Amino acid sequence: MNVTEMKESGVVGVLEKPYAIDILETIMSKGKIKPVIGLETGIRYLEFEIYPNWREVVEELIQAKLVEKVIVDMVIACPRCDSIHISTRYHCRYCNSFHILFTEIIQHVICGYIDTKVKFKVENKQLTCPRCGAQLRREGIDYIILGRVFECRSCGRRMDKPEIKHVCRRCGLEFTVREARYKPVYAYRLSSLGEEIISKGLHVRKKLISLLTSLGYQVEENAKFPGYSGIEHSFDILAKGETNSIAIDFIGGGEREASLEILSRTIKALDTGTIKYVVIVRSIPETVKKMVESQGIIVVEGYLYRDIEEKMKKILMS
Ligand SMILES: [Zn+2]
Ligand SMILES: [Zn+2]
Ligand SMILES: [Zn+2]
Incomplete structure (x- = not known):
């Protein structure tokens, strides 16, 4: 999926919601967000709780097929007050x-x-x-x-x-097995599309573009830039400043795929030597990093926007 397809599928809209990217990054960094079930505290997702609108955002991320929910448990909830603080009794x-x-x-x-x-x-x-x-x-x-x-x-x-009955410890209602709310409890993980978007940095592009624009750069997405050879190279982002220009590419995939891909980009770096050429990648081996850096590629590793932003600011100031 590229940026255009993302726009068409409505993925971009979700990512513009407050905290949507933070929530995706949180899921990515933990692998899976699991519930903490407490009778009095209910079902909690501690990692999400810092985001006030997380329920709504997670629901939309699921709709946009970026996040998947997996059933990890079932709980009995009160049909009157929905509390899960439920006791079970055996009756004559x-x-x-x-x-x-x-x-x-x-x-x-x-x-x-x-x-x-x-x-x-x-x-x-x-x-x-x-x-x-x-x-x-x-x-x-x-x-x-x-x-x-x-x-x-x-x-x-x-x-x-015996006849099995439940009693709600919050509101006191006694109810039968048939009247109970028997509710699934979910864990959340990224879908393959969600992983792809994060690993290709599609989620940070918009934020990065706003950053560059705010710093006075003229920013173009999927831009062309001619090399010494006369060949036009295309970059995911091209930011033209008064004194310097910077070209940025995102590379997705695991270390192996990313290594092969970044090695093939050294030609671009050589051919467009007048601009800074930054490649943002989740992670590559140190040896590959040294090799491509010696060829003029500036490597930024990571997938969390705040890490990438920090590294980009240093590069822009150098
Ligand atoms: Zn109740
Ligand atoms: Zn006896
Ligand atoms: Zn009896």
Whole structure:
């Protein structure tokens, strides 16, 4: 995608929103922005919180296909107040009491008495049979566990599964599983288009152009400039000043691709020796950097606008 295609796709519009570029750069630098889930604090994205309009911007970045969301969790939220400070309770299917117990059904082999564990009395830390009064000694010998059930402590009835209900700790609403809001929680990452835009520096061009313009340069995008050879070279940005001119190219891709690409630009640097030629690249190996710098290319590494701006200012003043 080039600048023209970006304009057509509406990407430029999103990037002009306050903090849109900062948000993209934040995602780029972290790889993925993950939620921090706290019952009382809700779902937070700490890295985004410094940008007051981040929810709106992230939504628009998703619409523009620069950012993708990935489901990382699900939470239960209150259908009345949307809080995620939710507790879960087990209720009796018969009387709705939440005072129920998961317990064992014990048979006292000696006398044949069967009941839930809670009905057997505890004496000296040992269970005693309520029918015959004998102490239970060893499981499998004088008593056996027949199974496990939920028993209601209010009405005494037993069930395999209790009724599950939730209660909102913020507003107090009790609600069923069917009434609950069961909400996805997302992490955010750059789409391949988003990565491409950042790695080619498309997001910093506009800001860089305003910077150069404010410093009194006449700035042209996708500009042509004739070399000594008579060949016209094109540059992503050409800024003509009173005393000096500066040409800027952005190179995207990983270190390998970027290295090959920047090496091929040395011809341009040689052929247009009267102007400063800056190449902005995310990162290249030190050896390649030295090599191309010896051929007259000024290398600016980075993808965060503030880093690039700082380096550009130094170059402009030198
Ligand atoms: Zn609530
Ligand atoms: Zn009950
Ligand atoms: Zn007994």
